[in-house]
Amino acid sequence: MEASALGPARRGRRRTRAAGSLLSRAAILLFISAFLVRVPSSVGHLVRLPRGFRLTKDSVKIVGSTHFPVKVYVMLHQKSPHVLCVTQRLRNAELIDPSFQWHGPKGKIVSENRTAQITSTGSLVFQNFEESMSGIYTCFLEYKPTVEETVKRLQLKYAIYAYREPHYYYQFTARYHAAPCNSIYNISFEKKLIQILSKLLLDLSCEISLLKSECHHIKMQRAGLQNELFFTFSVSSLDTEKGPKPCTDHNCEPSKRLFKAKNLIERFFNQQVEILGRRAERLPEIYYIEGTLQMVWINRCFPGYGMNVQQHPKCPECCVICSPGSYNPRDGIHCLQCNSSLVYGAKTCL
Numbered sequence: 001m002e003a004s005a006l007g008p009a010r011r012g013r014r015r016t017r018a019a020g021s022l023l024s025r026a027a028i029l030l031f032i033s034a035f036l037v038r039v040p041s042s043v044g045h046l047v048r049l050p051r052g053f054r055l056t057k058d059s060v061k062i063v064g065s066t067h068f069p070v071k072v073y074v075m076l077h078q079k080s081p082h083v084l085c086v087t088q089r090l091r092n093a094e095l096i097d098p099s100f101q102w103h104g105p106k107g108k109i110v111s112e113n114r115t116a117q118i119t120s121t122g123s124l125v126f127q128n129f130e131e132s133m134s135g136i137y138t139c140f141l142e143y144k145p146t147v148e149e150t151v152k153r154l155q156l157k158y159a160i161y162a163y164r165e166p167h168y169y170y171q172f173t174a175r176y177h178a179a180p181c182n183s184i185y186n187i188s189f190e191k192k193l194i195q196i197l198s199k200l201l202l203d204l205s206c207e208i209s210l211l212k213s214e215c216h217h218i219k220m221q222r223a224g225l226q227n228e229l230f231f232t233f234s235v236s237s238l239d240t241e242k243g244p245k246p247c248t249d250h251n252c253e254p255s256k257r258l259f260k261a262k263n264l265i266e267r268f269f270n271q272q273v274e275i276l277g278r279r280a281e282r283l284p285e286i287y288y289i290e291g292t293l294q295m296v297w298i299n300r301c302f303p304g305y306g307m308n309v310q311q312h313p314k315c316p317e318c319c320v321i322c323s324p325g326s327y328n329p330r331d332g333i334h335c336l337q338c339n340s341s342l343v344y345g346a347k348t349c350l
Contacts, residue, residue, distance in 0.1 A: 064156030
């Protein structure tokens with residue numbers, strides 16, 4: 001996390017860009033007129049930008065090994081790469097009368113299977129990968145190097161894991177000078193603020209969630225005892241957990257929409273300061289304390305999934321399904337050890 005103070009030049013540039021905000025100045029002025037007043041700058045601006053979500057190598061075809069199981073990662077509910085029933089040495093070799101037979105966690109795989117298909121060249125392809133398909137897959141290969149030689153037999157193992165994008169979101173905190181902590185005006189203000197922020201992000205399919213709202217008494221050196229509201233809220237994508245994404249445009253990616261949402265929220269708070277700075281008349285009790293907006297980007301994995309760069313170096317920023325012997329009960333980052341867990345994707349330690 002990096003901290004940087006918002007200097008006058010930077011605030012000036014933001015004021016220029018704010019003219020194009022999706023939320024009209026009139027709407028902000030109406031909101032401010034009901035609740036807000038300006039005060040001097042307080043704390044700095046904190047933000048940690050997201051890392052790029054990616055696989056380290058976008059492999060379309062994966063070959064096996066006779067020495068160790070090869071790890072394969074398949075995004076949940078998506079088509080898998082082609083898992084070849086050959087080694088790297090045999091990939092471009094001439095095989096006479098090859099025979100391929102695949103076995104998975106549930107037994108022998110037949111070519112007529114609707115979700116797991118075997119091509120004419122012996123490759124295994126999943127059409128719609130589910131959590132329950134994770135596990136060890138074995139291909140038995142028989143072939144002749146030449147017509148005169150005897151049949152050779154190989155056994156190739158693959159550890160195939162479901163993975164998914166992290167559940168990532170922005171978490172914001174902001175402070176407002178408030179009415180007395182037991183006042184109903186604070187509650188009314190809280191509801192109105194969340195409503196306006198939700199409307200602001202409506203076109204981006206992002207959701208505002210109020211995580212915490214607290215009123216505290218703050219002793220100021222020159223201003224005496226004051227009341228302040230501490231807000232913590234999150235902005236997350238409304239994408240569903242299952243099924244294909246509703247659009248293929250790169251602008252529909254959750255990370256891009258969340259970044260746009262962050263910019264709109266920043267403009268909203270900056271515009272409160274701009275508009276209030278031009279008011280001459282006396283203002284109400286509740287106002288945003290300039291400079292107190294803070295942001296942090298948070299990655300979480302869904303229950304049953306976790307990140308582990310040591311175990312999955314080819315998928316370091318993926319949430320990979322927890323292997324047997326581990327589990328993730330909630331929105332954490334890592335799969336926890338559990339020797340009694342015998343399944344993939346365990347959410348409890350039984």
